Amino acid sequence: MRILIVGGYGRMGRWFVRFLQRRGLREIYITGRNEKKAVSVSRLLGVKVFQKPSPTFDIIIFSTPPSSIPQLYERYLGFQPNFFVEIASVKKSILEALTYPSNLLSIHPFFGPRVRSLRGKNVVWVHPKTPTAHERRFLDLFRSEGASVFYVPPDVHDEAIKYTLSLPHLFTLLLGRAIRSSEIDRQLISALSGGSFKKFETLLRSMALESPEVYSEIQLLSPSYSNILRDISSQLLSLAEDYERGVSQNFREIMAATTKYFSRKKDLSNKLENS
Known part of the structure; x- marks a missing residue:
């Protein structure tokens, strides 16, 4: 499985890299506005920096400020991953701007980048109400480390x-x-x-x-x-x-x-x- 993390050199982006690596995923790419920082962090974490022409991706994760997500979604839509993931702390404005797209899994991990164990932590998804099989497997990665994962409507x-x-x-x-x-x-x-x-x-x-x-x-x-x-x-x-x-x-x-x-x-x- 090949995964791209937009904003992957940020603190939460780096947490996701390490989390996915713990779950056995190795084809991880990162990108962001600061290419120099992306290169530096990629070497530290042992991942690749996204470059054009790009490979195809199974999942694209947005670890960026909430207001940037609608524009980023449109920018990366042509990559046609199985689905996108966004992890922002506010949801409705993003989903309304994108008219609730069917290929966007909107989640909120209720912990910060310093957390070491997911036991006792919560991860909610707000869209779609019924995830696809691919999206459920992604959510199960959190469950496998002890997190409670459940649905809450975006409003x-x-x-x-x-x-x-x-x-x-x-x-x-x-x-x-x-x-x-x-x-x-x-x-x-x-x-x-x-x-x-x-x-x-x-x-x-x-x-x-x-x-x-x-x-x-x-x-x-x-x-x-x-x-x-x-x-x-x-x-x-x-x-x-x-x-x-x-x-x-x-x-x-x-x-x-x-x-x-x-x-x-x-x-x-x-x-x-x-x-």
């Missing part, structure tokens, strides 16, 4: 991503910005922190390694995201006014309602479609 996926990726990213950056503006020594802040802050600190350090282009697109492409931000802004302003008056009732109500919601155990077994 449901993107609605959830606002809360599981977009907001955590933004709030973490805003916390970092507040600390930077405070001019308190960073080492002192870390020394005087507990478990809650250390989780934020870990996420901040992780985000420092990621692509600002990709992370900003996750913010921009999350549906109705601005409405949520306006609602949160309103709540923050209300709390600020409460604190200025020495009142904390609204905070206590928010904390009570939220902790009660998250203390309830959820059975997801009937909500996730495994295949």
